Amino acid sequence: MGGFAVLIAATAVAAAVPVPPRAATQAVTPMPAPKQMARPSLLGGLPPASLGGPCLPSGRAYLRARIRGAVRLDIDWRGSKLKCEGAPRLDGSGIRMGFEGRVANAGQVRMIFGIDGAKAGRPGRELPTNLTVFFEDRKLLFATQGGGNCTVDRLTQAPVNEVHAPTPSRRVATKPRAYRLVAHGFCIAPANDLSGRRRILVTTFDFAGRIDSNIP
Numbered sequence: 001m002g003g004f005a006v007l008i009a010a011t012a013v014a015a016a017v018p019v020p021p022r023a024a025t026q027a028v029t030p031m032p033a034p035k036q037m038a039r040p041s042l043l044g045g046l047p048p049a050s051l052g053g054p055c056l057p058s059g060r061a062y063l064r065a066r067i068r069g070a071v072r073l074d075i076d077w078r079g080s081k082l083k084c085e086g087a088p089r090l091d092g093s094g095i096r097m098g099f100e101g102r103v104a105n106a107g108q109v110r111m112i113f114g115i116d117g118a119k120a121g122r123p124g125r126e127l128p129t130n131l132t133v134f135f136e137d138r139k140l141l142f143a144t145q146g147g148g149n150c151t152v153d154r155l156t157q158a159p160v161n162e163v164h165a166p167t168p169s170r171r172v173a174t175k176p177r178a179y180r181l182v183a184h185g186f187c188i189a190p191a192n193d194l195s196g197r198r199r200i201l202v203t204t205f206d207f208a209g210r211i212d213s214n215i216p
Contacts, residue, residue, distance in 0.1 A: 055084045056160070056180055056210050063099040065111065065205040069190060070142075070198040071135065075109070077101040086181060086211035094118050094127075097181065097209050107137025113183070113207070115155070116147045120213040121179055124155040131191055131202060142191040142200050149189035150202065156182050160210060182208040 055061035062078035077099065086097040095118040100110045114130035128147030134140070144150055159176035184206045190199035 055082055056208070060180065061207075061209050063101070063111065063205070063207040063209075065207075066203045067133070067200050068203060069200040070193070071106065071140070071200050073103060073106055073109075075101070075103065075111075084209040086209050088120050088211070088213065089114075095120065095181070095211060097183075097207065097211065099207060099209065106135055108135075110134045110136065111205075113150075113152070113185075113205075114147075115152050115183070118152075118155060120211060121157050121159070121176065123157065125153060127152040127155060129185060131187065133191060133200065133202070140193060140198075142193050142198070144187070144189070144191045149191070150185060150187040152183045152185040154184045157211070177213050179211045179213065180208060181211045 059079040061082055061084055063075060063082060063084075064077075065073075065075040067073040067075070081101050083100045084098060086095065088095055094114060094116045097113045097115065098110060099112075100108065102108050110133070112130075112132040112134075114132075115124075116128045116130070118124050118127055129150040129152050130144055130147055131150045132141070132143045134142075157179040160178040160180055184204075186204050187202045190201045192199050
């Protein structure tokens with residue numbers, strides 16, 4: 001899940017850009033002029049590699065999204081066109097779902113949904129959601145930077161059937177480790193790029209993907 005962490009962390013880069021110190025009005029000892037500090041890349045640290053996580057078999061994973069604004073795009077991914085990952089946040093405050101695919105006129109695109117209050121294996125309604133959209137080929141990243149702009153209004157989960165090695169001694173009941181998560185949602189306010197000059201609005205989104213739970 002390292003791709004999630006660096007992608008979301010990059011949305012805070014613009015706010016953390018250092019400001020060169022002002023020259024002192026008086027100086028006891030002549031000091032060299034401060035060097036101009038280079039502005040860090042807005043995409044610094046973002047991995048070029050794919051998410052690479054396992055999606056659901058038999059085309060049961062999908063992502064549909066309608067994007068307007070600085071980028072106009074209708075996404076409809078499923079089957080082999082789609083890569084995805086999902087897991088609970090480390091602090092237990094929600095679930096993060098990531099999807100990646102290629103679009104003819106936009107190149108490689110990743111969408112990351114941070115769903116506040118969602119729990120592995122449990123349904124949910126009216127859940128505030130953070131959204132990050134990365135257009136890798138164009139080097140564009142947009143983020144809502146808050147949970148008030150987008151909402152998952154319906155969320156359901158069902159265990160993913162997995163084959164485990166039989167236990168010869170006895171059969172022990174275990175909790176599911178993976179779920180198929182299905183969600184529908186919308187955004188009411190745009191996601192900004194890191195310069196604040198460009199915006200996109202994801203008016204609606206629907207997705208189904210796999211969440212790998214950290215339940216032992």
